[in-house]
Amino acid sequence: MENLGLYIHIPFCKRKCLYCDFPSYCSMENYMIDYARALCIEMENKCKGKKFSTIFIGGGTPSYLSMEAWKILKETLCKINKYEDCEFTVECNPGSFDRDKLEIIRSAGANRISIGLQACQDELLESLGRIHNFSGFLKGFEMARDIGFENINIDLMFAIPKQSFNQWKETLETVNILKPEHISCYSLIVEEGTPFYKMNEEGKLVLPEEEVEVKMYNFTVEFLKKNGYKQYEISNFSKENKECKHNLIYWSMDEYIGCGASAHSYFNGIRNKNEDNVKRYIEKILSGLDASIEKHKNCKEENMEEFMFLGLRKTDGIRISDFKNRYNINIFDIYGSVIRKYESLGLIKIQSDKIFLTEEAVHISNSIMSDFIL
Numbered sequence: 001m002e003n004l005g006l007y008i009h010i011p012f013c014k015r016k017c018l019y020c021d022f023p024s025y026c027s028m029e030n031y032m033i034d035y036a037r038a039l040c041i042e043m044e045n046k047c048k049g050k051k052f053s054t055i056f057i058g059g060g061t062p063s064y065l066s067m068e069a070w071k072i073l074k075e076t077l078c079k080i081n082k083y084e085d086c087e088f089t090v091e092c093n094p095g096s097f098d099r100d101k102l103e104i105i106r107s108a109g110a111n112r113i114s115i116g117l118q119a120c121q122d123e124l125l126e127s128l129g130r131i132h133n134f135s136g137f138l139k140g141f142e143m144a145r146d147i148g149f150e151n152i153n154i155d156l157m158f159a160i161p162k163q164s165f166n167q168w169k170e171t172l173e174t175v176n177i178l179k180p181e182h183i184s185c186y187s188l189i190v191e192e193g194t195p196f197y198k199m200n201e202e203g204k205l206v207l208p209e210e211e212v213e214v215k216m217y218n219f220t221v222e223f224l225k226k227n228g229y230k231q232y233e234i235s236n237f238s239k240e241n242k243e244c245k246h247n248l249i250y251w252s253m254d255e256y257i258g259c260g261a262s263a264h265s266y267f268n269g270i271r272n273k274n275e276d277n278v279k280r281y282i283e284k285i286l287s288g289l290d291a292s293i294e295k296h297k298n299c300k301e302e303n304m305e306e307f308m309f310l311g312l313r314k315t316d317g318i319r320i321s322d323f324k325n326r327y328n329i330n331i332f333d334i335y336g337s338v339i340r341k342y343e344s345l346g347l348i349k350i351q352s353d354k355i356f357l358t359e360e361a362v363h364i365s366n367s368i369m370s371d372f373i374l
């Protein structure tokens with residue numbers, strides 16, 4: 001079976017979180033129905049003749065899409081050709097779904113949900129601009145279990161302004177009690193163009209010291225390992241066999257088709273990006289046009305670079321034989337000196353067919369990966 005993923009972007013949110021630079025918008029609810037219709041047309045065109053091993057509906061907040069829009073989407077989603085064990089994830093935010101919404105999401109074929117929690121302390125959630133509190137999350141989580149979702153991810157965030165180490169520890173301990181199958185832990189990045197960026201420029205954002213952030217990350221890795229979660233990527237942890245197959249497609253440079261405003265695809269060696277503007281996306285698709293605004297055919301060097309810096313995010317790293325099969329060249333002819341350099345520093349390990357970063361390398365992974373640019 002070849003891995004092929006389908007990503008569907010839902011660009012609507014009830015309110016914009018203060019740190020968010022994702023392509024998502026509030027006060028655009030009037031477009032939901034037309035957007036769902038446009039998505040169906042794009043999916044029917046792009047998915048014809050293909051069989052998918054993963055589907056991921058992300059955003060934005062897919063669970064904020066109205067019931068009417070979900071009914072429209074569901075018809076097309078049910079017709080998509082999927083492998084029997086297809087992993088089908090929908091991102092859900094507490095405060096944007098009820099039982100009916102979760103039920104329609106499940107009946108559309110979803111077998112995995114990803115819930116954005118970020119932190120367990122209400123004051124931190126509020127300071128992030130999240131629309132929910134912890135008890136709202138808990139209700140949503142229990143509802144999802146009750147409906148039958150046996151594969152749930154919880155998204156967490158550390159290095160939040162004013163967050164203490166103990167608050168982060170408490171968040172991990174609380175979430176661990178719920179036993180989700182998967183936990184993602186990303187550190188907050190202050191992105192340009194966000195309200196947090198402006199606050200930071202004005203000196204109004206109290207971010208944890210770098211050493212506290214490192215301590216939080218190290219604790220995360222150790223704590224989750226002790227509690228039966230395998231770290232399989234820099235920021236992602238899962239129970240046995242519950243790794244997110246869809247994200248592994250990205251990190252393994254396998255192919256995926258993207259539908260919706262701002263969605264990216266990588267298919268037949270071509271990277272493709274869709275129109276960002278939601279209105280223009282709808283107009284283009286409804287008038288029979290292609291919504292893509294950027295197409296780029298990767299050259300061999302770009303493919304090799306991406307294979308390395310995406311692959312090295314995984315704790316399993318990359319396979320020497322996979323590199324050879326894809327690019328018809330020995331990896332050491334291209335990257336021998338970089339690999340040997342980091343191996344001698346104890347930051348890269350070579351183990352039979354595998355090359356991967358050591359635990360010590362994770363904190364400086366970005367600078368290591370940039371050395372793989374040709």
Ligand code: SF4
Pocket residue numbers: 012013015016017020021022024059060061093116
């Ligand atoms: S819910 Fe997610 S996508 Fe929406 S604004 Fe917040 S972080 Fe961004």
